[in-house]
Amino acid sequence: MSTTPPPAFELAGIRHRYGARTVLSIPHLAIPRGETLGIIGPSGAGKSTLLRLLQGLERPTEGTIDVDGAPMPHPVPLPLSRRITTVFQRPLMLDRSVRDNVLFGLRVRGIKDRAAADPLLERLGLVHLANARARHLSGGEIQRVALARAMAIEPDVLLLDEPAANLDPANVARVEAFIRDAQSRGTTIVLVTHNTHEARRLAHSTVLLIEGGVVETGPTAALFESPAEERTRAFLAGELVY
Amino acid sequence: MSLTLQVSGLALLIATVLGVPLGAVVGLTRFPGRGLVTLVLYTGMGLPPVVVGLVVYLMLSRSGPFGSMDWLFTPAAMVVAQTIIAFPLVAALTMSAVEGVDPDLRLQVRALGATRWQTGWTILREARIGLTAAIVAAFGGIISEVGAVMLVGGNIEGQTRVLTTAIVLSTRQGDFALAMALGLVLLLLALGANAALLQLQGRAK
Structure with missing residues (x-):
């Protein structure tokens, strides 16, 4: 028998509702371990909601999420939740220095390694701001600090919500x-973006979500080059599909 | 003057130790009866000190349930009364301070791996300006009140006389110069204590 490892996440029969409104409906979706899944789609497609479910911040109204082959319990036990982290679309800084923000995830794990922050900040072009108050940074700087803060804990799963949305081309690179x-x-990565080019550059496979539903999913190259669905073709061509 | 600081300082300490955790829990969690607790705390913020004094007096008087402790007309009774006045102020203002922190920050802190306790502590730290305001407001409330300490302390010279009750007495006796001087001391005390708290808050930044 082959021993294929279970996927990092496997979603089955997911329907998530806020009140009477269904915001997400995913019959089946597997995210293989170590791969990057791009999630593209217009605003309001349910992309961020999906990340909240994967992080365990919300429990799906219906359906199951398996993590490494076992159902995700609620509330999510700390050892499991600590393997997953999210860079939110609107990252919020703690009212401390940039360095202390980056070290926060290590601090709560009892790791007091103050030197851990600077190499990360260096790579993101922020090391000169290490001692600055994080709340005083620009939107683009905050976005990069949030990425460094998530990466500092070396998560198994990284959930990224529009990580390059406010950045200039040099910082996107x-x-x-x-x-x-x-x-x-x-690292297993789920990358939410409405920038299709970014998905194309980074994701192994891609899902197109529109109005909470999966329109098409498949290997990124195939989905972009020969979409099976008319709505996918229209979305990639920038036509209004919703 | 030192008795004034001892009584109000101890009352403030107790009210802070009890009120900050309660305010944080009410501000950060949802539970049945939360609305009622909030209502009680907000009402408690406006408790007339003289009514608190009356109730504490009845509790501690010989025939009251705690009469055997023999606390009436002692500084301990004054501390009890002032703690009751300060506690809802600290708790309610702590509650609104933590509610003022962006709820999304809590999610982000959790997503970085913080436990519930670590999350609560982190949010309290974020709300530290509001917390300082809560403690300053409570201190201002009790150091300047006269009704409760007068009733339960009895304004006994050398034992339970504090600045406010001394001012009342000297005014009644027509010694306005002494009353004014004591009033000035009280103002300076309040000023000094608030300056110290603000200083602490600045260092916490």
């Missing part, structure tokens, strides 16, 4: 190189 590092370390 820095952030993407940073994400590639994580990929080469075997």
Whole structure:
């Protein structure tokens, strides 16, 4: 018998509702371990909601999420939740220095390694701001600090919500190189973006979500080059599909 | 003057130790009866000190349930009364301070691997300016109140006389110069204590 490892996440029969409104409906989705899944789609497609379910911050109204082949319990036990982290679309800084923000995830794990922050900040072009108050940074700087803060804990699973949305091209390149590092370390990544180019550059496979439903999923190259669905073709062509 | 600081300082300490955790729990969690607790705390913020004094007096008087402790007309009774006045102030203002922290920050802190306790502590730290305001407000409330300490302390010279009750007495006796001087001391005390708290808050940044 072959011993294929179970996927990092396997979602089955997911329906997630806020009140009467169904915001996410995913019959089946597997995210293989060590791979990067791109999630593309227009605003309001349920992309961020999916990340909240994967992080365990919310429990799906219906359906199951398996992590490494076992159902995700709720509340999520600390050892499991500590293997997963999210860089949120609107990252919020603690009212401390940039360095202390980056070290926060280590601090709560009882690791007091103050030197851990600077190499990460260096790679993201932020080391000169290490002692600055994090709340005083610009939006693009905060986004990069949030990425460094997540990467400092070396998670098994990294959930990224529009990690390069507010960045200039030079910093997009820095952030993407940073994400590639994580990929080469075997981190499972779920990358939410409405930038289809970014998904194309980074994701092994891609899902198109529209209005909470999966329109199409498949290997990134195939999905972009020969979409099976008319709505996928229209979305990639930038036509209004919702 | 030292009795004034001892009584109000101890009352503030007790009210802070009890009120900050309660305010944090009410502000950060949802549980049945939370609305009622909030209502009670907000009402407690406006408790007339003289009514608190009356109730504490009845509790501690010979025929009251705690009469055997023999605390009436002692500084201990004054501490009890002032703690009851300060506690809802500290708790309610702590509650609104932690509620003022962006709820998304709590999710982000949790997603970075913080336990529930670590998350609560982190949010309290984020709310430290509001916390300082809560403690300053409570201190201002009790160091300047006269009704409760007068009733339960009895304004006994050398034993339970504090600045506010001394001011009342000297005014009644027509010694306005002494009353004014004591009033000035009280103002300076409040000023000094608030300056010290603000200083602490600045260092916490």
